């Protein structure tokens with residue numbers, strides 16, 4: 001019997017599981033990278049469940065902000081006391097899973113320490129600095145964050161205002177925030193927890209500005225934890241999500257740090273102030289590329305969770321009686337419900353598989369950089385920026401669709417949707433605002449288009465479609481015979497067309513206006529080109545992964561992958577119809593393909609979401625509980641409300657009681 005079925009479970013959800021046409025365990029192993037990975041996940045899960053230190057006193061939704069920060073800090077310290085339980089080298093797999101189980105969807109005072117501070121030390125220090133700082137950071141004798149964004153500037157790094165001016169007489173840098181807008185603003189854990197930070201500041205030496213560079217800076221006294229003299233910092237207040245994290249502000253008043261505080265792996269300032277430039281001007285941005293690449297898996301995991309909650313709830317929720325007298329049906333049987341939820345599940349899969357690809361590519365980049373080779377950098381910058389944008393945007397929209405699909409209960413924090421949304425949607429902004437990142441991808445695509453037009457094209461594989469001579473019309477005859485190659489060919493056509501459309505618009509505008517105006521006037525079309533480029537990549541990666549799956553899994557997953565592709569085509573049919581590339585009847589065929597996929601997925605939907613292997617501990621959703629007994633659980637969840645501590649609360653005595661009494665006396 002499936003590990004997901006237990007006595008006492010809701011009967012509808014049990015029936016769904018018994019209808020599975022594939023082995024859920026095999027599917028989970030395939031999704032997560034093999035039997036060994038799955039085994040390790042279960043070991044980590046058992047460990048977390050068995051450790052009372054990781055328990056929340058009550059669901060975190062009922063805690064105040066201060067309690068959340070305190071509870072999160074307690075847990076993350078315990079968690080990082082026990083990193084021997086995981087493979088420390090596997091941040092992407094075991095590290096992220098462990099932290100997700102223990103910390104849920106609250107970032108915490110050590111988030112930035114692990115996500116950016118440590119990776120920046122690893123990637124940007126010279127050997128001597130690495131020896132000095134890395135052991136301390138790994139041991140957690142210091143806690144750091146990444147302070148780059150300012151009140152006045154986040155996106156445009158070249159206009160950051162914090163200055164680091166080199167003083168050769170003392171061999172120190174002087175850190176200074178010349179204006180209010182120079183205040184660092186947002187860094188996670190900066191407000192109250194960190195005592196160090198990587199601070200990105202404009203480097204001045206010999207009277208010249210050399211642009212933004214990273215420095216390691218002590219912010220608080222190691223014993224008293226009081227801010228250092230010349231450092232002013234604090235918490236920036238509550239946010240849409242991640243309220244367990246003390247995101248902070250920071251201002252410097254002519255604060256002196258030693259020359260060796262500048263991270264000198266790529267750029268250097270010599271004792272006399274001579275500046276040595278890096279091999280590639282953007283090597284200092286490496287940590288952002290790393291985070292963008294791990295964000296894809298994180299976002300996929302959030303959307304997968306939302307789809308799991310919506311699917312399980314839809315299996316146990318009965319509403320509406322299409323045949324009067326036959327009883328209400330499971331809402332999962334409505335085609336409209338399937339159309340709302342299953343594409344989100346399909347997207348989550350597409351994003352997860354792309355996450356594996358970008359992880360591998362990032363590892364290759366790291367290896368190449370150790371040999372001084374920066375060739376891969378532009379490609380990875382473009383791909384990670386593009387994926388980060390498209391994936392976080394679709395994840396945000398997808399979570400909202402899942403929430404809506406759960407009706408009123410989706411609006412309750414018991415569903416977990418508010419937490420999931422609040423956490424995930426930050427990804428549209430941090431690590432580069434999404435539209436800005438799409439425009440970075442566009443720079444890359446414009447170059448590819450230019451090379452193609454010049455006939456000098458020697459494009460990286462990912463851009464190969466740009467220089468292909470495609471068909472003038474789609475070769476689709478019937479949805480049953482619509483092959484993977486044909487699907488890709490059709491998407492390539494639209495992506496290529498949009499790339500050249502945007503490119504031509506840009507080139508035309510450049511003949512009439514200044515380059516920056518031409519770029520601005522073409523930017524909506526350029527961003528669209530980037531989106532198509534990324535969607536094409538996602539579809540290709542998904543279909544390729546499914547093509548290689550074992551037969552028993554492939555016959556299920558093919559419908560999910562096709563749904564992902566058909567949904568994209570049918571919801572942008574205008575692009576495919578343009579210039580008669582597709583005929584209306586071909587679009588109708590693809591829409592029918594969507595409905596067919598929904599029908600194929602329906603009977604196995606619950607087992608498919610089970611295969612994501614979310615334990616209740618990780619899902620943290622009353623609606624998405626494994627056992628499907630949601631109504632009892634909702635009633636129980638509500639008991640945690642502080643308002644239920646007494647039958648009559650003081651507001652009655654103070655306000656409502658007198659109001660009603662007064663009104664009664666006047667009747």
Ligand SMILES: CCCCCCCC/C=C\CCCCCCCCCCCCC/C=C/C(=O)SCCNC(=O)CCNC(=O)[C@H](O)C(C)(C)COP(=O)(O)OP(=O)(O)OC[C@H]1O[C@@H](n2cnc3c(N)ncnc32)[C@H](O)[C@@H]1OP(=O)(O)O
Pocket residue numbers: 080083087088089091095096099110111114115146148149154155156157158188282283285286288289291294295298377378381429430431432433436440443444
């Ligand atoms: C031991 C194990 C223990 C394990 C324990 C585990 C514990 C775990 C604990 C926690 C784990 C949690 C895990 C959860 C998952 C995590 C995911 C969630 C993370 C949430 C955390 C949020 C943190 C957020 C942090 C931040 O937001 S930091 C700030 C980020 N800021 C930005 O991203 C700014 C965006 N702006 C830019 O990037 C740039 O300014 C720009 C827009 C790209 C423009 O730059 P500029 O220099 O002005 O460029 P130009 O001069 O115009 O040149 C453009 C040129 O450069 C190329 N370019 C640009 N960037 C790059 C790059 N990075 N690489 C390569 N090339 C680049 C660009 O392509 C152009 O090239 P061309 O000129 O050739 O076209």
Ligand SMILES: Cc1cc2nc3c(=O)[nH]c(=O)nc-3n(C[C@H](O)[C@H](O)[C@H](O)COP(=O)(O)OP(=O)(O)OC[C@H]3O[C@@H](n4cnc5c(N)ncnc54)[C@H](O)[C@@H]3O)c2cc1C
Pocket residue numbers: 112146147148149152153154155156185186187188242247426429430431432433434435436439
């Ligand atoms: C939850 C969260 C956590 C964060 N954590 C950290 C952290 O730990 N450390 C840190 O340093 N920062 C952090 N940040 C800051 C984050 O990196 C920035 O907010 C982000 O890079 C966007 O920059 P911005 O706020 O300046 O937005 P802006 O750039 O001001 O964006 C506002 C609007 O302007 C548009 N825009 C801006 N520039 C252009 C352009 N060139 N072309 C077209 N449109 C443009 C954008 O598309 C957007 O619509 C965090 C932010 C959040 C929300």
